[in-house]
Amino acid sequence: MRVTTTVNGERRQVEDVWEGESLLYVLRERMGLPGSKNACEQGECGSCTVYLDSVPVCACLVAAGQAEGREIRTVEGLGIDDELNPVQEAFVEAGAVQCGFCTPGLVVAADDLLDRVPQPSDADIREALAGNLCRCTGYEQILTAVRLAATRRAKVVP
Amino acid sequence: MEFLQPRTWADALSAKAEHPAALPIAGGTDVMVDLNFDRVRPAALLDLTGVDDLIHWEMDGGTVRLGAGVTYSRVIAELAAILPALAMASRTVGSPQIRNRGTVGGNLGSASPAGDAHPPLLAGDAVVEVESIRGPRAIPIAEFFTGVKENVLQPDELIKAVLVPTASGPQQFAKIGTRNAMVIAVSSFAVALRPGERRVGTGIGSAAPTPRRAEGAEEFASEALDWEGRTQLSEEVAERFGGLVAAAAAPIDDVRGTAAYRRHSLAVLARRTLGWAWSAYQRS
Numbered sequence: 001m002r003v004t005t006t007v008n009g010e011r012r013q014v015e016d017v018w019e020g021e022s023l024l025y026v027l028r029e030r031m032g033l034p035g036s037k038n039a040c041e042q043g044e045c046g047s048c049t050v051y052l053d054s055v056p057v058c059a060c061l062v063a064a065g066q067a068e069g070r071e072i073r074t075v076e077g078l079g080i081d082d083e084l085n086p087v088q089e090a091f092v093e094a095g096a097v098q099c100g101f102c103t104p105g106l107v108v109a110a111d112d113l114l115d116r117v118p119q120p121s122d123a124d125i126r127e128a129l130a131g132n133l134c135r136c137t138g139y140e141q142i143l144t145a146v147r148l149a150a151t152r153r154a155k156v157v158p
Numbered sequence: 159m160e161f162l163q164p165r166t167w168a169d170a171l172s173a174k175a176e177h178p179a180a181l182p183i184a185g186g187t188d189v190m191v192d193l194n195f196d197r198v199r200p201a202a203l204l205d206l207t208g209v210d211d212l213i214h215w216e217m218d219g220g221t222v223r224l225g226a227g228v229t230y231s232r233v234i235a236e237l238a239a240i241l242p243a244l245a246m247a248s249r250t251v252g253s254p255q256i257r258n259r260g261t262v263g264g265n266l267g268s269a270s271p272a273g274d275a276h277p278p279l280l281a282g283d284a285v286v287e288v289e290s291i292r293g294p295r296a297i298p299i300a301e302f303f304t305g306v307k308e309n310v311l312q313p314d315e316l317i318k319a320v321l322v323p324t325a326s327g328p329q330q331f332a333k334i335g336t337r338n339a340m341v342i343a344v345s346s347f348a349v350a351l352r353p354g355e356r357r358v359g360t361g362i363g364s365a366a367p368t369p370r371r372a373e374g375a376e377e378f379a380s381e382a383l384d385w386e387g388r389t390q391l392s393e394e395v396a397e398r399f400g401g402l403v404a405a406a407a408a409p410i411d412d413v414r415g416t417a418a419y420r421r422h423s424l425a426v427l428a429r430r431t432l433g434w435a436w437s438a439y440q441r442s
Contacts, residue, residue: 001161019159019203020193041194043187043256044340055231058255061190063183065161066207109254130339131253 005067007031008077023067024048024059027074035075035104046132049105050074056112058131075104078111086156087111090149091142098136106132110146114153120146160202167211167289170316173204175291178313180204184212184227185259187252188268204316212263212318220324223287226263226317230275233262241322243278243329243348250274250333253340263317266302269309269368276303276369277348278331280361285321290314296321303368327351328438330431333363334415334423344415347403347427351435356385360428365407365420372406372428375399379432391436400429 003026004013014030022041027033027050037047041060048059051073059074078085084092087110097103106129113120113128120128125146134142162180164170174180180202183189192198206212212227215237222241224233230248234257238245244262251257251274265275266286276299284299288311295315302309311317331348335341346363358379360372382395409420 019161020199022190022194042191043252046253046255049255055258056255057259060194061186061256061259063161063186063190063193063203063205065163065203066183066186066205068163112254127339128254131255 001065003064003068005069006071007033008073017064019063019065021064022060023050023052023062023064023072026064026067027059027072033074033076037101037104039101043131044133045102046105046109046129047102049108049132051108051112056109073108075107078107085111086152087114087146087149090145090152094141094145094148096138096141096145098134098138102132102134102136106134106142110149113146114150118154119150122147159200162202162204163208164204164206165208165210167209167318170204170206170209171289171291171314174316175314177202177204182206182267182316184261184264184267185229185256187256187260188264188270206263206316217324218321220326222322222324224262224320224322226266226319227261228263230257230260230262240324241278241282242325243281243331243350244275244322246329246331247274247278247333247346247348250331250335250341250343250346256340262320266309266317266320267311269303269307271303271306271366271368272343272346272364273369274333274343274346274363277346277361277363278329278350279320279322280369280371281329281348281350281359282322282325282361283359284323286317287319287321288315289318290316294318300371303370306367308368325350326355327353328435328442330435332427332431334427342414345407345409345420345423345427347424347431349428349431349435351383351439353385353439356380356383358383358432360403362403362407362424364414365409365424367408370406372403374406375402375428378402383436388440390440391433396429396433399432400425400427403428 039047043058181200212225233248265273329350333346334344343364348361350359404421404425409417
């Protein structure tokens with residue numbers, strides 16, 4: 001079947017999509033957007049987190065056809081031009097990236113948190129990132145990065 | 159495989175009648191796992207996310223009519239004040255990403271004994287509204303589950319809504335798992351106090367082939383509680399209540415826990431949740 005969506009602001013159409021296929025597969029294998037990672041394929045790890053109509057979801061649990069006519073934003077669409085967004089920058093600076101596999105999902109989840117709760121408590125951060133696993137176990141640096149990004153965003157957006 | 163994408167409830171019912179083997183999909187948090195792991199290959203997927211009627215809730219007298227497609231995130235954000243136990247249970251579902259997609263209707267469709275929404279729906283005397291082109295049916299929640307991951311739905315029927323009476327007294331939900339997120343319940347329990355009727359409602363999760371009530375415990379507590387004087391809940395009553403809840407379970411050993419641990423933890427959960435709910439009643 002054919003699926004037409006808006007991905008990172010661009011209208012994208014793909015053909016010959018299998019009806020049981022996930023949005024994650026469509027993004028990675030049909031649209032050339034490998035930023036969203038494929039790990040557990042059961043919603044446990046959060047590595048494939050993307051925005052679907054501005055709501056963070058696991059792309060592996062969205063059927064491709066359910067994305068028809070919807071708006072998707074992946075980690076590739078978070079920065080503006082070649083600039084990293086504040087969350088991405090903070091992850092680099094705080095050393096919150098080790099093997100990097102979980103990073104795209106964490107960045108999307110953290111970006112959503114800071115949109116909803118600009119000054120999150122540590123409990124808010126832990127809750128918001130509860131669905132994202134880091135097997136390098138670099139959670140402390142990840143928390144530091146989210147706190148740093150919150151501080152930075154507070155300065156930019158008064 | 160076909161991908162059916164109705165835009166109206168009427169079209170959804172026609173599609174299900176024409177394709178009885180079609181697998182309904184809403185948030186996809188169960189269905190997509192089965193597809194990703196090659197566990198199911200249905201003749202068709204029936205996507206219900208385009209059906210606008212399903213994503214609303216409304217008040218109908220003292221009852222919330224919760225559309226089958228309302229997500230856990232919305233139950234938490236919008237219904238915590240009037241359906242506290244369901245909101246508490248919703249907070250324990252998966253992760254933010256899962257709660258943003260998963261629906262109470264989907265939980266009922268999957269009918270897992272471990273489904274987090276089920277104990278509060280049982281404790282709260284909910285009614286499931288299902289429909290086919292032959293007409294609607296209203297099924298009391300206690301009659302809805304028929305076996306492990308099985309329910310009373312006929313092949314041409316779809317879940318439209320669940321009718322949940324608003325809380326008439328304090329409610330509680332508690333769940334045992336290995337961490338605070340992304341947990342399928344080892345055991346879970348919901349309790350609802352209904353002071354007006356001098357009644358206690360219960361719901362047991364993940365400790366029997368289906369979610370179920372603990373009727374003996376309900377009868378005992380309804381009689382034993384000092385509704386009028388609101389005196390302290392005695393340890394004896396709390397213990398007995400816990401014991402009766404555990405006795406109502408029929409757990410098995412599996413990867414998440416042993417039958418013995420499930421029974422033990424249920425007794426503890428029941429005793430504690432009754433205590434919390436009773437304290438709230440005393441203060442109210």
